[in-house]
Amino acid sequence: MLSRRKVLALGGVVSGATLAGVFRSAQGADVSYDEHHGMVMPKSQPWREVTDAPVTPFTVPMPLPSVLTPTASHDGCDFYRVAIRTANAEIIPGLQTPVIAFDGRFVGPTIRAKVGRRVSVTFDNRLGEAANVHLHGGHTPSASDGFSMDYINAGTQRVYDYPNLQRGATLWYHDHAMGFEDVHVYAGMHGFYLLDDPAESRFGLPGGQYDVPIMIRDAQIDDTGAMIKQDPDARKVLIANGKAQPYFQVAARKYRLRLLNASIYRFLTLSLGGAEMIQIGSDGGLLPAPVSRTELPMSPAERAEIVVDFSRHPIGTKLVLSDTIGPVMRFDVTRHAADQSRVPDALVPPPSLPAATVTRDFALSMDPDNPSHYINGRTFDPNRVDVSVRRGATEIWRVTNKDTDFGGEPGVTLDHNFHLHLVQFRVLDRDGGPPLPGESGLKDTVPVRPGETVRLQATFTDYPGRYLYHCHMIEHSAYGMMGRFDVV
Numbered sequence: 001m002l003s004r005r006k007v008l009a010l011g012g013v014v015s016g017a018t019l020a021g022v023f024r025s026a027q028g029a030d031v032s033y034d035e036h037h038g039m040v041m042p043k044s045q046p047w048r049e050v051t052d053a054p055v056t057p058f059t060v061p062m063p064l065p066s067v068l069t070p071t072a073s074h075d076g077c078d079f080y081r082v083a084i085r086t087a088n089a090e091i092i093p094g095l096q097t098p099v100i101a102f103d104g105r106f107v108g109p110t111i112r113a114k115v116g117r118r119v120s121v122t123f124d125n126r127l128g129e130a131a132n133v134h135l136h137g138g139h140t141p142s143a144s145d146g147f148s149m150d151y152i153n154a155g156t157q158r159v160y161d162y163p164n165l166q167r168g169a170t171l172w173y174h175d176h177a178m179g180f181e182d183v184h185v186y187a188g189m190h191g192f193y194l195l196d197d198p199a200e201s202r203f204g205l206p207g208g209q210y211d212v213p214i215m216i217r218d219a220q221i222d223d224t225g226a227m228i229k230q231d232p233d234a235r236k237v238l239i240a241n242g243k244a245q246p247y248f249q250v251a252a253r254k255y256r257l258r259l260l261n262a263s264i265y266r267f268l269t270l271s272l273g274g275a276e277m278i279q280i281g282s283d284g285g286l287l288p289a290p291v292s293r294t295e296l297p298m299s300p301a302e303r304a305e306i307v308v309d310f311s312r313h314p315i316g317t318k319l320v321l322s323d324t325i326g327p328v329m330r331f332d333v334t335r336h337a338a339d340q341s342r343v344p345d346a347l348v349p350p351p352s353l354p355a356a357t358v359t360r361d362f363a364l365s366m367d368p369d370n371p372s373h374y375i376n377g378r379t380f381d382p383n384r385v386d387v388s389v390r391r392g393a394t395e396i397w398r399v400t401n402k403d404t405d406f407g408g409e410p411g412v413t414l415d416h417n418f419h420l421h422l423v424q425f426r427v428l429d430r431d432g433g434p435p436l437p438g439e440s441g442l443k444d445t446v447p448v449r450p451g452e453t454v455r456l457q458a459t460f461t462d463y464p465g466r467y468l469y470h471c472h473m474i475e476h477s478a479y480g481m482m483g484r485f486d487v488v
């Protein structure tokens with residue numbers, strides 16, 4: 001539909017043979033950053049013809065990401081170690097796909113944290129080049145937030161401290177290294193971080209083995225198994241928890257499903273063949289009240305927690321979770337099970353809205369003629385403070401997607417979304433109208449449709465220092481659609 005995308009989709013090829021080449025340039029502190037142009041694109045590789053590997057849907061079970069065990073627990077803190085390394089993953093049965101992954105697992109190990117109890121993770125970078133880690137959705141001190149230039153250099157380690165002083169929520173961790181986050185996350189640097197608030201057990205929501213995180217993303221995989229990163233529209237393999245179109249056997253009862261769109265570019269629109277999905281949570285935790293849906297749009301990095309009641313379907317039913325381009329996975333109802341769980345009418349009220357003292361405008365746009373992406377007309381510069389926020393201030397951010405009639409072509413539009421580090425925000429309105437269903441709680445990432453203006457309100461509590469905001473189509477942020485805000 002948009003041929004210009006091919007020009008804009010300057011990816012690299014991620015495969016065993018080319019990993020070294022793709023990552024060679026990310027060694028030093030600022031190799032991928034250029035004083036004159038703001039960004040350089042060492043990861044670009046010549047376009048090549050690709051023969052896609054065929055995928056037969058529903059032939060493998062969907063695994064659950066393993067849960068990480070602390071190496072030690074003392075002084076109110078759980079300590080973990082995670083290696084960042086290359087590995088092979090069997091995403092499509094019978095094919096080995098080279099990946100870069102946390103502990104070598106294509107969905108990284110899940111870190112389970114509790115509200116009010118600290119977590120300290122030592123990330124050990126065993127790659128031949130720099131990487132780093134950001135806890136997406138975390139209320140995190142600046143030094144542990146994975147600012148673009150805070151590299152974990154090749155062969156070194158870095159300790160990240162997470163205070164967990166925020167609401168229970170489905171968070172995730174991923175790479176955020178300057179100019180390379182798109183390559184690294186696409187290559188597999190993504191994992192769940194589930195922050196549990198024990199007080200939420202009062203709601204009686206499905207728990208334990210009936211509380212299932214599902215990381216959904218796309219990829220293009222060629223017939224040798226290599227992941228190809230060039231044309232975003234060619235990423236037609238839909239992957240759930242690291243497997244292409246798996247099946248998942250469920251009992252005829254209610255499940256809490258924690259969905260994450262970990263794609264670096266694709267907007268998903270999920271449906272369950274018309275079956276009801278009761279949304280109970282979003283990025284920042286539980287909603288004020290459940291929302292019944294049959295369609296669930298998710299832009300990159302957004303989370304949606306849904307409850308699905310499989311007892312409404314007879315044993316033997318197979319329910320396909322689909323995106324508009326095809327099936328993501330299939331739920332097979334295979335057995336009976338007792339179910340004491342419920343979905344109460346009221347969940348967690350959002351925090352009050354203190355009066356905002358500052359309003360700011362952010363315009364997202366791309367350049368049709370070169371691979372520069374902008375916020376307020378500027379590409380990202382990690383050394384430039386775009387916004388200074390007073391600690392404790394409440395602000396309204398008006399975010400507009402300017403990409404209508406892109407490149408002067410009437411009707412050509414581009415999607416974007418918007419993510420803010422450090423704090424969860426409220427969505428006040430969209431073009432003056434109400435927020436979308438599912439946006440009534442706390443959010444850290446929202447879609448911003450072509451021409452649309454979304455107003456967000458946030459209170460910047462606790463931690464001073466440098467942070468980021470950006471489009472979370474990471475192929476946009478990695479080419480400059482990102483800004484720096486400092487809390488002072």
Ligand code: C2O
Pocket residue numbers: 134136174176301419421468470472
């Ligand atoms: Cu999910 Cu700035 O990141």
Ligand code: CU
Pocket residue numbers: 134135136137138419420421
């Ligand atoms: Cu983030």
Ligand code: CU
Pocket residue numbers: 415416417471472473476477481
């Ligand atoms: Cu964008």
